[in-house]
Amino acid sequence: MSTPSTVDRPGFRAPSALRLASRGTLMITVLRVVFLAALAIIALSSPGFLSAASLLSLVTTASFVGCVAVGMTLLTMSGNIMSFSLGATVSATTLVFTAALLSWGIVPAILLSLMFGALVSLAQGLIIGWLGANPLVVSIAFFGLLIGIAPWCTDGNSLFIPPGSGQELLRGKLFGLPIEFLLMVGVAVIGQLLLTFTVFGRNLMMVGSSRRAAEAAGIRVWRTTASAYLWAGLFAAVPGMLLAARYSKGNMDYGATFDYDAITAVIIGGTAIEGGRGSIVRTIIGVVIMExxxxILLLNGFRQEWQYLISGITILAVILLQTTIARK
Incomplete structure (x- = not known):
């Protein structure tokens, strides 16, 4: 009986393939360094970039998007690509928080808002994990439900919070830092701890890498998927509360672009679209880059359409680069 050659052994990679993979990693690293250096030079040369107003705007908006992006990272790593309903969850949470605050006070409002975000997203995770439904279709369906039901519940009106209702607890500064930023850091730390130190995190990576292999290993895939969606909804509820507290109003327009911004940050952060690989820290870096x-565009007088154009070009460039290197 002939003995299989070294090249035919499972898991073996020829030296040439290893060299190509190493070159691909080096190329990505060099391009990242060059991109970040160029971005830093452009930012520092933009008039007013280092002003307190610009930096506060950057940190605040990055905090809102960052919370959503952490949840989006978990979903993408689970192999479910992404969700188009987290932004609507943020918006609907502003209404839930406002209504609960006016009726029962700040603590019940916080708890009910977190519960709302978690349950709305958990329902999607159960449909996707248990029934095997397409994640994109499910997220679009829930986007439509949230956008359609919310105006019906409020007669199409925003809900306003009068001064002194307790919303001040979720805005302002603590230790000289915006509360929004501190909560985003907390969300990011929780997300990274989940990935690094919990059974859920290990299962999430296995499910994202290969659903069949995860099932063969005895992992309950539906439970892992549902858990990922639950955490994503919980994290999305945080900016919903913060936005309502910041503007003293619940409104369905607040989280309109957060899905797109979060997806952009996840892709820039290097999380694999097919799942199984990713990092919360790199996603937060992606959020900062986009903000x-x-x-920079705002300071130089560009309209919002240019932001979407640059984001689209950036996403396309990252995907093309990853695909090109993966094929080598």
């Missing part, structure tokens, strides 16, 4: 670009 720096936004501030």
């Amino acid at each position: 720096v670009i936004r501030v």
Whole structure:
């Protein structure tokens, strides 16, 4: 009986393939360094970038998007690509928080808002994980439900919070830092801890890498998927409360672009679209990069359409680069 050659052994990679993979990693690293250096030079040369107003705007907006992006990272790593309903969840949470605050006070409002975000997203996770439904279709369906039901419940009106209702607890500064930023850091830390130190995190990576292999290993895939969606909804509820508290109003327009911004940050952060690989820290870096670009464009007089154009070009460039290297 002939003995299989070294090349035919499972898991073996020829030296040439290893060299190509190493070159691909080096190329990505070099391009990232060059891109970040160029972005830093452009930012510092933009008049007013280092002003307190610009930096506060950058940090605040990055905090809102960052919370959503952390949840989006978990969904993408689970192999479910992304969700188009987290932004609507943020918007609907502003209404839930406002209504609960006016009726029962700040603590019940916080708890009910977190519960609302978690349950709305958990329902999607159960449909996707248990029934095997397409994640994109499910997220679009829930986007429509949230956008359609919310105006019906409020007669199409915004809900306003009068001064002194307790919303001041979720705005302002603590230790000289915006509360929004501190909560985003907390969300990011929780997300990274989940990925690094919990059974859920290990299962999430296995499910994202190969659903069949995860099932063969005894992992309950539906439970892992549902858990990922639950955490994503919980994290999306945080900026919903913060936005309502910041503007003293619940409105369905607040989270309109957060899905797109979060997806952009996840892709820039290097999370694999097919799932199984990713990092919360890199996603937050992606959020910061996108917000720096936004501030630069605003300071130089560009309209919002240019922000979407730059974001689209950036996403396309990252995907093309990853695909090209993966094929080598």
